[in-house]
Structure formats: structure tokens, C-alpha cells
Amino acid sequence: MSAVELHGVRKSFGEEEVLHGIDLGVEEHQVVCLIGASGSGKSTLLRCVNLLEPIDDGRIVVGGEEVTAPGVDADRVRRGIGIVFQAYNLFPHMTVLRNVTLAPREVLGKSKAEAEADALELLVRFGLVERAGDYPDRLSGGQQQRVAIVRALAMRPQLMLLDEVTSALDPELVGEVLNVIRELAAGGMTMLIATHEMGFAREIANLVCFLDGGVILEQGPPEQIFSAPREPRTRQFLQRIVQAGRL
Amino acid sequence: MNIKIFLIAEVFILIIGLTIAILRSLPGPVFFPVRLLMIVYTDFFRGVPTILVIYLFGFGVPALAISGVPRSEFVWGIVALTLVYSAYVSEVYRAGIESVHPSQEAAARSLGLSKTKAMRFVVLPQAVRRVVPPLLNDFIGLQKDTALVALIGPVEAFRQSQIEVAANFDYTPYFATALLFVALTIPMARFTDWLVAREQRRRR
Numbered sequence: 001m002s003a004v005e006l007h008g009v010r011k012s013f014g015e016e017e018v019l020h021g022i023d024l025g026v027e028e029h030q031v032v033c034l035i036g037a038s039g040s041g042k043s044t045l046l047r048c049v050n051l052l053e054p055i056d057d058g059r060i061v062v063g064g065e066e067v068t069a070p071g072v073d074a075d076r077v078r079r080g081i082g083i084v085f086q087a088y089n090l091f092p093h094m095t096v097l098r099n100v101t102l103a104p105r106e107v108l109g110k111s112k113a114e115a116e117a118d119a120l121e122l123l124v125r126f127g128l129v130e131r132a133g134d135y136p137d138r139l140s141g142g143q144q145q146r147v148a149i150v151r152a153l154a155m156r157p158q159l160m161l162l163d164e165v166t167s168a169l170d171p172e173l174v175g176e177v178l179n180v181i182r183e184l185a186a187g188g189m190t191m192l193i194a195t196h197e198m199g200f201a202r203e204i205a206n207l208v209c210f211l212d213g214g215v216i217l218e219q220g221p222p223e224q225i226f227s228a229p230r231e232p233r234t235r236q237f238l239q240r241i242v243q244a245g246r247l
Numbered sequence: 248m249n250i251k252i253f254l255i256a257e258v259f260i261l262i263i264g265l266t267i268a269i270l271r272s273l274p275g276p277v278f279f280p281v282r283l284l285m286i287v288y289t290d291f292f293r294g295v296p297t298i299l300v301i302y303l304f305g306f307g308v309p310a311l312a313i314s315g316v317p318r319s320e321f322v323w324g325i326v327a328l329t330l331v332y333s334a335y336v337s338e339v340y341r342a343g344i345e346s347v348h349p350s351q352e353a354a355a356r357s358l359g360l361s362k363t364k365a366m367r368f369v370v371l372p373q374a375v376r377r378v379v380p381p382l383l384n385d386f387i388g389l390q391k392d393t394a395l396v397a398l399i400g401p402v403e404a405f406r407q408s409q410i411e412v413a414a415n416f417d418y419t420p421y422f423a424t425a426l427l428f429v430a431l432t433i434p435m436a437r438f439t440d441w442l443v444a445r446e447q448r449r450r451r
Contacts, residue, residue, distance in 0.1 A: 075356075076359070079359035085353075093372050103359055106360060
């Protein structure tokens with residue numbers, strides 16, 4: 001069974017249609033990378049899967065349930081889907097530990113002790129436990145983003161959506177965040193990743209989708225997309241990336 | 248008397264102001280009537296002079312002689328000040344709520360928190376922190392305006408000084424009263440500064 005299926009998903013902002021009918025399937029324990037220029041619809045697609053943006057047409061099925069059907073409780077769906085944003089979006093008025101335990105306590109109804117034990121376990125695993133009592137603005141960008149990933153993981157999601165999670169980071173901090181994602185992939189986490197890190201996508205993805213102008217123009221295994229792209233637009237895009245020294 | 252009016256009114260203002268701000272931020276066409284009502288309320292009470300509201304409630308309501316309605320000018324003075332200042336304070340709260348970036352709410356909702364819980368745990372705490380200085384500024388204004396309640400009867404500091412002045416033709420009581428008000432508002436002003444400084448220290 002697919003972890004996520006998108007069928008003819010369309011999304012407009014005002015007059016402008018940003019997703020022109022997206023069809024996509026993500027198998028369980030698979031990592032799917034979305035690549036493409038800024039504005040091609042990668043972020044919007046992820047936000048639609050998480051129901052942060054209502055779609056205008058089509059269907060999204062997560063774990064066998066059509067989440068875009070009328071009357072579906074969006075809060076319940078979101079519990080099972082973790083999303084990490086480009087700008088971390090940690091809660092600045094809460095310590096790292098509180099950031100991580102808020103949702104398990106308020107949404108899953110875990111006790112303070114239980115939620116904190118879980119959170120500390122995750123923080124230890126990702127080398128952040130010394131930071132548990134700090135406020136986010138005391139942390140480096142890389143640490144903040146790792147906390148954001150831990151915060152999403154604390155809800156024990158079946159699916160993680162990563163929205164250009166390294167784009168706001170200084171180059172020397174990218175590695176530590178990518179390592180976390182590698183570890184998640186090795187642990188069998190199903191992930192849908194929008195990224196500009198082509199080398200990373202090539203290494204980690206089971207499937208790479210090239211988005212262009214709101215459609216998936218080409219998809220396939222990373223070797224095929226990066227070595228022998230069929231579409232001229234994909235070739236052009238990758239060539240520019242190579243010229244920029246990013247692949 | 249002034250401090251009593253101030254303290255009682257303050258509590259109600261904080262609660263009512265926040266309620267109005269939240270009701271005004273409710274999305275969707277379903278809540279349009281609620282939003283409209285709140286907009287009318289804030290526009291009205293920010294537009295009408297405070298003294299007029301105090302007169303209306305202080306003299307008007309007791310004059311209706313409805314049974315079960317308190318006749319105390321003290322009570323109606325508080326009601327009038329609360330109504331006026333709630334309108335101001337709700338706008339301060341609203342500015343605070345709108346200053347919290349939408350990505351914060353998105354992050355909270357993405358974790359499965361309901362709209363209410365996202366508001367309560369993520370948006371409001373940040374909003375309130377940001378509006379403490381302007382909020383206290385409004386309260387300094389409120390502290391001064393408690394003197395207006397004198398006009399409908401209760402003998403507070405300002406009225407007492409008028410009585411003294413009239414009796415002796417000596418303006419010292421006015422001056423003493425002025426000092427009294429300043430003495431009350433200065434600690435609040437300094438407290439505001441201190442809060443701002445503390446917040447800045449923590450941000451560093």
C-alpha cells in the first residue's frame with residue numbers, strides 16, 4: 001500500500017494555478033525527492049499533503065485514507081504527518097524541551113513526565129540533549145533545524161515532509177542536518193523531501209520528481225534523472241545546477 | 248478610591264479586551280456577524296469621549312430605575328471606563344496577534360494542534376509579550392481617567408481636592424493631587440521600561 005497518493009491535485013492562489021494536476025505515489029519506507037526551480041510548486045505540494053493548504057481539485061490519500069474527503073478532521077490527519085520548514089519555525093518563547101513536548105502533551109494527552117522522557121530520548125539520539133533547557137535563539141541554525149525535526153518526530157509520524165530544510169542554513173551547517181535525514185531514511189522513515197541539494201537527493205532518494213511550472217515533468221530513479229534525463233527542461237535545470245557548482 | 252477603580256477596571260479590561268481581539272480574529276464568513284459586532288463596538292467606544300460614556304452610565308442608567316440594577320455611581324464609573332478602555336486594549340492585543348508570523352501558527356497546526364490550542368500556546372503568549380509595553384501605556388491613561396468618575400459623584404482624590412480648594416481658596420490641594428497621580432503613574436512607567444529591558448536582555 002502506498003503511504004501517500006496524489007491524484008490530479010490542483011491548487012490555485014487567487015487567479016494563479018500553482019499545481020496543474022499532480023499525480024504522485026510514495027511507497028512506505030521510500031524517500032521521494034522533489035526537485036525543481038523555486039516557484040515550481042514543491043513547497044505548495046508538501047503543504048497540501050499536510051492539509052495546511054486546501055486543494056481545489058483532485059484527491060490526496062495518506063495511509064489508505066482519503067484526507068481530502070469532506071468532513072475529515074485535519075488535526076487528526078496532521079498528527080500522523082511531520083513537516084519541517086525551511087525557516088525552522090520553532091516556538092521562540094519556549095525552551096527546546098517545551099517545543100518538543102508541546103504537541104505530545106496537548107494533542108496526544110501524554111503526561112509531562114512521559115512526554116519529557118520521550119523528548120529527551122530523541123534529543124540524546126540527535127546530539128541535542130545539552131540544549132534541552134535553552135531557548136531557540138541561543139542555538140545555531142543547524143541545531144534549530146535539528147530541533148524542528150525532533151519536534152516533528154516526537155509525534156511518531158508515519159510520514160515526514162521536509163520543505164527545503166537546509167536552504168536557510170550556512171553551508172557548513174548543512175551537513176549535520178543532512179546526517180539526521182540520512183539516519184531517518186536508514187530507519188525506514190517514509191519521506192517526501194523538497195530540496196535543492198542535488199547530490200543529497202541523488203544519494204538518498206528512491207524516486208526523484210522534477211517539478212516544472214506546477215506539473216511533475218519527469219520522475220524516475222535518481223541515476224536516470226541525474227545521468228540521463230529525458231526531458232529537455234530537466235536537462236536544462238540540471239545543467240544550471242552543475243554550472244552553479246551545486247552538483 | 249482611584250486605585251480601587253483602577254484595579255477593578257483593569258482586570259475586566261484585560262479580559263474583555265482580549266476576548267474582543269480573539270473574536271475579531273475568527274476567520275471565515277460564518278463569524279462575519281461576530282467580527283462586525285466587535286468592529287462596531289471598538290469604533291464606537293474609541294470614538295465617544297470617555298467623559299460622555301461616564302455621564303451616560305453614571306446618570307443615565309440609575310435614572311432608569313430598573314429594579315435589580317445597582318445605583319452606585321462607583322459601579323457605573325467602573326463599567327464606563329471598562330467599556331471605553333476595552334476597546335483600546337482590544338486593538339493593542341489585535342496588533343500583537345497580527346504581529347506573530349503566520350508560520351508560527353502553521354507550525355503549531357502542522358503538529359496537530361487545533362486552532363484554539365495553537366492560539367493559546369503559540370500565538371497568544373508571543374503576542375501578549377510583545378504588547379505589554381503599549382498595554383501598560385494604556386493603563387497609565389486609565390489611571391488618570393479614574394479622576395473623571397468624580398464627575399458623577401464619588402469623592403475620589405480629584406473631587407476631594409476641589410472641595411478643599413473651594414473651602415480655602417488655596418490651590419495647594421490641586422498640586423498635591425497632581426503629585427499623587429504622578430506618583431502612581433511613574434512606578435508603572437518605570438515598570439514598563441524594566442520589562443522592555445528584560446525582554447531585550449533575554450533576546451540576546
